[in-house]
Amino acid sequence: MYFGLSEDQIFFQDNIKRFLEENSSVDILRKIAADDRTFAKDIHDGIVNLGINGLLVPEEFGGLGLDILFAAAISESLGYGAGATPFVGSYVMAPIAIIDGGSDKQKQNYLTNVASNEVKFGVGFSALTGARDDSEIQIKGNKISGRSLFVLDYEYATHFMISDINGCIGVIDAQANGIDLVELKTIDRTRNVCELILKNVDFEILEQTKNSKNTAEKVIDAGRIMLAADSLGAAQNMINKAVDYAKERKQFGRAIGSFQAVKHMCAEMVAELEPCYALIWHAAHAQKHMPNEARLMACQAKSHLSDVTKEVAKKSTEVHGGMGFTDLLGLHYWFKRIGLNRQLLGTPERVREEAALLQLN
Amino acid sequence: MDLHYSKEYLDFEKEVKAFCKKYDGVTFTDASKNPLASLSSKKKKIQVTRSEWQKILIEQGYFARAVPKEYGGYGGEPDILKSRIIATEFSKAKTPAPMGGQGIDMLVPTLLEMGTQEQKEKYIKPTLHGEMIWCQGYSEPNAGSDLAALQTKGELIDGEWVINGQKIWTSTAQYSQMMFCLVRTEPEAQKHAGISYLLIPMDSEGIEVRPLVDMTMKAGFNEVFFTDVKIPETNIVGKRGEGWAVANATLGHERGSLAPPDAIMNRLNMLIDLMKQEKLDGKPLIEHSIYRDRLMKIQGKIMASQSHALRLLSAKLNPGQDVKVGKMIQKLVGTELRHELEGLAIDVMGEIGVLYEDSPHLRDKGSWQFIYMYFLGLIIGGGTSQIQKNIISERGLGLPKEPKVQGAQ
Incomplete structure (x- = not known):
């Protein structure tokens, strides 16, 4: 019996942390936030060189064939270093959707290209996790129309993957006719979201998702665990910074x-954050090994981490006093990262309601 | 990550399940005075005394597993996974757990580590069998969080320790045969170096036990007064002035044993059942979204603490895993979380939630209010939450200690 990350997982995490330490200082983050995207591209290229794009792609399609626990470990280190790179959408949600919901041909076609990084997905699932009134997605035959809000990881996307409210998932080519892409500016400049306004765009539905929500649920569960793990890493970094600052900063002579x-x-x-490691690992492990508990654990991981890390983000900023509030220290990049993670793919209240319904039915 | 049990443990799990089935509904002829114990009693089938139950469990290897046979234990290797399987299956089947208490949880491990041969032979067996109950004489009116400030005095006169002073917060003193006690025997020595760990028979002349009623009106603390109490010189564990080190070994045991991880899951499930059954304004509590959200919120916290307990268990089995801070948070998190859970049950019950003792309309025997208050005691006892935060931040995170007040030791 062993409950924890493996040596391989920790090794991979360390590689990512080291890369971000060396290439993504607060100065670089500040430039990225000021819309100097060349720095963001360098970080993305470097992270892809470490192999994250093929993480979940099965080996037969040229990927590493690793599991969601592995991806959660990676997500934690990306959060720790505020890595300005696509991950949750492009390299976790999209491959899972194709592995679970695609036909053999679709798998062959897309997974191979995800592994070689020639296909990069932007991912829009917000119809399922809190649809707004004006964002209705309609699928008619092989065409899709409507508005998809909060499409993740759009910046380098060659394709978009969209789900409607019934969990029917499909792919559109980013160059296709009828796509109006509107960049959205969030508090967190290390990741990018957009809205897509679609008018009768060619839509290739993933074969197994036509009449079943199962794939969409798996994709969202995995996405939520990734966001929670990202916040875990970000919050740990904020605590470390606060503790270091509290040791150095002197007032009243001490x-x-x-x-x-x-x-x-x-x-x-x-005390709040430490048990979250185990919850994330357990929830991620459950996705493969404990199917009966997988959905509940994903919901609880997302909502619990959202609450704990929100509090950590606030308190660790307060420990820094006035400096915590400034751009000089740049603590706010992590504060904002945690803030975005909390809202994406379902706010805590919404996700807890899903958790309750899972248990009542 | 590997959460599977090997065959040895799967077999063991089966064996424990069979044992629990065999003793389904076992009750005690000498009912425990702990009000929590009555909650698990079911239909009467097999009747034994508490002490007989202890012996059955030891014989089976389910209790005192690693205590050598010569001192009344099972004489096996310590096996953390097996201990966990036992705790889990007993809890599921509502099989009565072995007796706990400060003698078993704190004194026995201490004697095994630091006691003389004679002390081990004399005290461990009857303690494990539930025939010798112990109380802990640590805190004093002016030595609580600052325990090492204790002033109860022990002087060696004509081959006997003569003890004078007062202890407080002494649980079970009124039922105990013995007390393990911290006493200042070296008044000239520095604060921590002046303390010895003594074993005091509670029927000694000069001991007066006064009950100290707490807010639950049920669980009993006591004050214990010593006036020229005389005990043999050999009733000391460790050497003179080493009592602080001896006591610290046992404090570690207490922090570990205060909040068993499975208990809270059972209470959560009880609360879910309650919220499905109880109606408010014509619909079950669980269908009221505000209460439901609070329930889900605490379920998330409890799931995190359950997973965390697995991680700590894993670290015991795999010594390379680092959980230093992870262990330090357990007393703080465990007691606060349980208090919060019991309080939530009271909230959702509305007016029914304040019923107590033997009132009509009482739910679950009044256990929600009782445990809610009882756990406030546990939040304070055994090192308050604030002391826990000092430990976590100073020993865990390496933050500097608060400067001492001038003149204080």
Whole structure:
């Protein structure tokens, strides 16, 4: 019996953390936030070189054939380093949708190209996780129309993957006629979301998703675990920064970390966050090995992490005093990353309601 | 990640299940005075005394597993997974757990580690069998969180320790045969170095036990007063002035044993059942979205703490796993979470939630209010939540200690 990450997983995490430490300083993040996208592209290229695009793609299609726990470990390190790269949509949700919902031909066609990074997906599932009134997606035959809000990872997308409210998933070519792409500006500049306004666009439906929501649910569950893991990493980084600052910063002739008012905030953050590692690992592990509990654990991981990390983001900023509020320190890049993760693919209240319905039925 | 049990453990799990089935509905002829114990009693089938039950469990290897046979234990290798299987299956089948208490949980491990041969032979067996109950004499009116400030005095006069002073928060003192006690024996020495760990028979002349009623009106603390109490010189564990180190070994055991991880899952399931059954304004509580959200929220916290307990278990089996801070948070998180869960049940019940003792309309024997209050005691006892936060931040995160007040030791 072993409950934890494997040596391989930790090794991969360390590689990503090291890459981001060396290539994504706060100065670089600041440039990216100011819309200097060349830096973001360098980070994306570097991360892809480490192999994340083929992470979940089965070996027969040229990928690494790893599982959701592995992906969660990666997501945690991307959150830790505020990695300005597509991940959740392009390299987790999209491949899972094709593996689970695609025909043999679709798998052959898309997975091989995801593994070689020639196909990159932007992913729009918000119709399923909190559709707004004006964002109705309609699929008629092989055409799709309507508005998809909060499409993830659109920046380098060659294709988009969209789900309607029934979990029917399909692919459109980013160059196809009838697509109006509107960039959305969120608080978090390390990731990119857009809205797509679609008018009768060619739509290739993933074979198994025509009459079944199962694939869409798996995709969302995995996406939620990734966002939760990203927030876990981001929150851990914020705690580490707060603890370091509390040891160095002196007021009233002593380190502020010697005041109980400050050190207790640090202890509270750790006490809340530490059990979240186990919850994420367990939920990610469940996706493959505990099918009966997989959905509930994914919901609870997403909502619990959203709440815990929101609190950590606030407290760790407060530990820094006025400096925490400034762009000089750049703590806010992680604060905002946690803020975006919380809202995407279902806010805590919505996800908890799903968790309740899973257990009532 | 590998959450499977090997064949040895799957077989063991079957064996424990069969045992629980055999003793389904077992009750005690000498009912425990702990009000929590009565919650699990079911239909009467097999009747034994508490002490007989202890012996059955030891014989089976389900209790005192790693305590050598010569001292009344099972004499096996410690096996964390097996302990967990036992705890899980007993909890599922509502089979009565072995007796706990400070003698079994704290004194026995301490004696095994630091006791003399004579002390081990004399005390461990009757303690494990539930025939010798112990209480813990640590806290004093002026030595709570700052325990090492304790002043109860022990002087060695003519080959006997003569003890004077007062202890407080002494659970079960009124039923105990013995007390393990921290006493200042070296008044000249530095604060922590002046303390010894003594074993005191509770029927000694000069001991007075006064009950200290707490907010639950049920669970009993006591104050214990010592006036020229005389005990043999040999009733000391470790050497003179080493009592602080001896006590710290046992404090570690207490922090680990205060909040068993499976218990909270059972209570959560009880709460879910309650919310399905109870109606408010004509519909079940669980269909009220505000209460339902709170329920789901605490379920998420509990799932995290359950998974975390698995991680800590795994770290015991795989010594390379680092869970230093992970262990330190357990007392804080476990007690606060349980208190919150019991409080949620009270909230959702509305006015029914405040009924107590033997009132009409009481739900679940009044256990929600009782445990809600009881756990406030546990949040404070055994190192308050604030002391826990000091430990986590200073020992876990390496934050500097608060400077000492001038003149204080």
